[in-house]
Structure formats: C-alpha cells, structure tokens
Amino acid sequence: MSHKIEYDFPVHHDMPDVHIVSTKTFVLVWVALMFLTVLTVTVAQQDLGAWGTPIALLIASVKASFVLLFFMHLKYDLAMFRWMFLAVVFTAAIFLGLTFVDTYFRYRG
Amino acid sequence: MSSTYDKPVATDSHADHGAEGHVHVMPYDPIGDKLGMWTFLFGEFLLFFGMFILYGVYLNKYPHAFQWGSGHLQWKMGMTNTIFLVTSSLTMVLGVNAMQRNQRGKSQMWLTITLCFAFAFFVVKYFEWSAKIEHGIYPDGIFGSAHSHLPEMANTPVGELGFTDEHVTRLKADGIETVGKGISIYFGLYYIMTGLHGLHVFLGIILISVTMVFSAKGKITHKRYSWLENVGLYWHLVDLIWIFLFPLFYLIS
Numbered sequence: 001m002s003h004k005i006e007y008d009f010p011v012h013h014d015m016p017d018v019h020i021v022s023t024k025t026f027v028l029v030w031v032a033l034m035f036l037t038v039l040t041v042t043v044a045q046q047d048l049g050a051w052g053t054p055i056a057l058l059i060a061s062v063k064a065s066f067v068l069l070f071f072m073h074l075k076y077d078l079a080m081f082r083w084m085f086l087a088v089v090f091t092a093a094i095f096l097g098l099t100f101v102d103t104y105f106r107y108r109g
Numbered sequence: 110m111s112s113t114y115d116k117p118v119a120t121d122s123h124a125d126h127g128a129e130g131h132v133h134v135m136p137y138d139p140i141g142d143k144l145g146m147w148t149f150l151f152g153e154f155l156l157f158f159g160m161f162i163l164y165g166v167y168l169n170k171y172p173h174a175f176q177w178g179s180g181h182l183q184w185k186m187g188m189t190n191t192i193f194l195v196t197s198s199l200t201m202v203l204g205v206n207a208m209q210r211n212q213r214g215k216s217q218m219w220l221t222i223t224l225c226f227a228f229a230f231f232v233v234k235y236f237e238w239s240a241k242i243e244h245g246i247y248p249d250g251i252f253g254s255a256h257s258h259l260p261e262m263a264n265t266p267v268g269e270l271g272f273t274d275e276h277v278t279r280l281k282a283d284g285i286e287t288v289g290k291g292i293s294i295y296f297g298l299y300y301i302m303t304g305l306h307g308l309h310v311f312l313g314i315i316l317i318s319v320t321m322v323f324s325a326k327g328k329i330t331h332k333r334y335s336w337l338e339n340v341g342l343y344w345h346l347v348d349l350i351w352i353f354l355f356p357l358f359y360l361i362s
Contacts, residue, residue: 005332012138020209030199037191041184044360053168056356063195063352071202071345073338078140081147088151092158096165103166 019076029070036063142335143342150346153309157350160302164357167294173279174291178299180362181246186237187359190230191351197226198348201317205341211331213324220321223344227314234307246296299358306354309347316340 002017040059048055069075074082168175204219241247280291320340323329329337 007137007332009333010134010136012136012141016140018209021206023203023206026199026202026206030195033195034192037188037195040356040360041188044184044356053357053361056360057353060353060356064349067198067345067349067352071198071348072342077143081143084147084151088154092155095158096162099162099166100169103169 016078021070021073021076025070029066032066033063036066137333137335139335139338142339146339146342150342153346157302157305160298160305161353161357164298164302167291167298168357168361171291171294173276173282175295176362177276177280178292178295179358179360181244182299182359183237183240184359186233187355190233191355193226193230193233194348194351197223197230198345200226201341201344205334205338208324208329208331208334208337216337217321217324220317220324224314224317224321227310227317230310231307234303241296247300302354303358306347306350309350313340313344313347316343 002019004017005015007015036059040056043055043059044052068085074085200219200222204216204223207213207215207219317340320329320337323336
C-alpha cells in the first residue's frame with residue numbers, strides 16, 4: 001500500500017510515495033527465516049562430506065535475501081538501491097572468485 | 110509538527126537571500142539519508158567480507174582443524190542467538206512499520222522488545238565465551254604460540270589434548286603436527302569475527318536507545334522517520350552478518 005504524505009516542513013523537491021508493507025508479510029518472512037534456521041542445523045547434522053559448507057552457505061544466502069528484500073525494504077525501494085547492492089555483490093564476487101582460484105590450486109600444487 | 114532535525118545551515122555570505130538573518134533550512138530528504146546509510150552499510154559489508162575471505166582461505170588450508178574447532182562450539186547457543194537476532198529483526202521492522210502508521214506507542218513497544226533480544230544475545234554470548242575461556246580457549250590461550258604460562262602448549266602434539274585417533278590422523282593429513290597451527294587460527298578468527306559482530310550488536314543497542322529517546326521527544330514522526338528506518342537498516346545488517354557467521358563457525362563439524 002502506497003500513499004502520499006502532506007508535508008508541513010521543508011522537504012526535498014522530489015519526495016517518494018511511502019510504501020507500507022503489511023504486518024502479515026513480515027511475519028511470514030520471519031516464519032521462513034525460522035524454518036531455514038532449523039533446516040540449516042538439520043542439514044549440518046547429516047554427513048554430506050564436501051557439500052556441507054556449500055549447502056550451508058546456500059541456505060544462508062536464501063535467508064540473507066529474505067532479510068534484504070523484505071526487512072531492508074530492497075524489494076519496494078527505488079531500483080537504484082538494488083543496483084547499488086548488486087554492484088557491491090558483483091565486486092565482492094570477483095574478489096572471492098579470484099582468491100579461491102589462487103588458493104585452491106596453490107595448496108594442491 | 111516542526112522538527113529539531115531542521116538544523117539551520119548558514120548560507121554563503123554572498124547568497125542573495127535579501128532579508129537579514131535568513132538561514133537556509135536543510136530540507137528533509139529521506140532518499141538522500143538512505144543513500145548515505147546504504148553506502149555506510151556497504152563499507153561494513155566489505156569489512157566483514159575481508160574476514161570471510163580469510164576464513165575461507167584457512168578453511169581450505171586446514172579443513173580438519175576447523176572441523177575440530179567447530180565441534181568445540183556449542184551449536185545450540187549459536188542457534189539460540191540466531192533465533193534471537195532474526196526475531197529482533199522482525200520486531201525492529203515492525204517498529205518502523207508502526208511509526209509509518211503513526212502508532213508511536215506500538216513503535217516504541219517493538220523497539221523495547223528489540224532491545225530485550227539484543228541483551229538476550231549478550232547473555233548467551235557471555236555464557237558461551239566464559240565456557241571457552243575456562244577451557245583456556247582464548248586469543249593466545251592454550252592454542253596460542255606465546256602463552257606465558259604454557260609456552261609448551263602450542264608445540265604440544267595434536268594427540269595429547271583429548272583428540273581421538275581419527276582426529277589426529279585427519280589433522281596430520283592437513284600438515285598439522287602441533288595444536289598451535291590451524292586450530293589457533295580457527296579460534297582466532299572465531300573471536301575476532303564474532304567479537305567484531307558483538308561490537309556491532311552493542312552499537313546497535315546504543316543506536317536503538319537513542320532512537321527511543323528521539324521517538325519519545327517527537328523528533329521521529331510518521332512523516333519523518335528516516336532516522337528510525339536507517340537504524341533499522343543497520344540492525345538488519347547485524348542480523349545479516351550473523352546469518353553467515355552461524356553456519357560457518359558452528360555447523361562445519
């Protein structure tokens with residue numbers, strides 16, 4: 001639900017509409033986060049060998065996406081914020097990727 | 110409602126305002142405020158990201174030492190703290206939501222509950238860390254290389270500290286002959302990363318408390334809540350970092 005606010009003090013010339021997310025949406029996101037927390041603990045107790053850490057990171061990433069999109073409002077905010085976030089993740093991914101290409105082969109040389 | 114956020118800003122001396130004593134009032138700009146906050150949060154992200162890289166590299170180098178270390182953390186405490194932080198993120202966002210709906214009392218109630226969870230997080234951390242410290246697991250403790258009372262501990266063969274034969278075999282496969290090597294790195298990273306995160310929780314407590322004072326004084330309203338929203342963003346980032354710290358430290362054994 002979006003609405004315009006009548007401001008009675010000086011504001012920026014281009015004010016966004018205010019978007020209010022329903023309480024139900026937030027509670028459902030919380031339920032999903034709780035479920036994923038239990039899931040990650042349950043999965044960790046299985047013997048998955050080398051897959052254990054990637055699966056744990058995948059679940060953590062899904063949880064992080066829920067927090068970012070709903071709690072941190074990225075889903076509803078200006079596209080600019082989403083692009084900024086993706087630029088940061090992209091930069092981090094390059095850093096991460098190159099580091100692991102290096103270390104993975106270095107210790108197996 | 111006028112707000113004390115309208116800090117009068119002295120304009121340039123050559124500004125053509127005409128009327129004497131005229132000051133320019135900074136207009137309320139929630140997008141600009143949020144842009145600043147996100148930029149700060151990206152910096153925070155990269156600060157922790159660097160440590161996660163370090164963690165990843167050493168996990169790759171000493172996988173069995175890290176598994177052994179992880180087996181000595183209490184995952185139930187980590188999980189309890191995950192539940193506390195995730196739930197506090199919900200109560201934080203409900204606090205912002207209530208303010209948007211012009212329900213100040215409700216907003217303050219949710220912030221109070223958020224604070225309670227933040228303190229509960231520290232209670233768990235206290236028990237967790239004091240148990241570790243009692244066992245001599247702390248920076249430069251029994252796994253350190255220069256502990257004044259136990260200089261020989263770091264050079265203790267891995268078999269002599271309650272390790273099973275299986276563990277010893279695995280650790281030796283990683284090239285770890287003494288406990289001072291990969292295991293001390295694991296606990297060092299554990300303390301620095303959860304410690305820095307804990308510092309952020311502490312700062313969050315201060316920020317939320319200040320926000321509650323602002324809210325009580327009417328500085329935050331349903332028309333002007335970007336401070337509250339930004340403190341919320343900060344608190345969610347603290348939750349976000351823990352979401353990654355929890356499986357990496359507690360669940361890799």
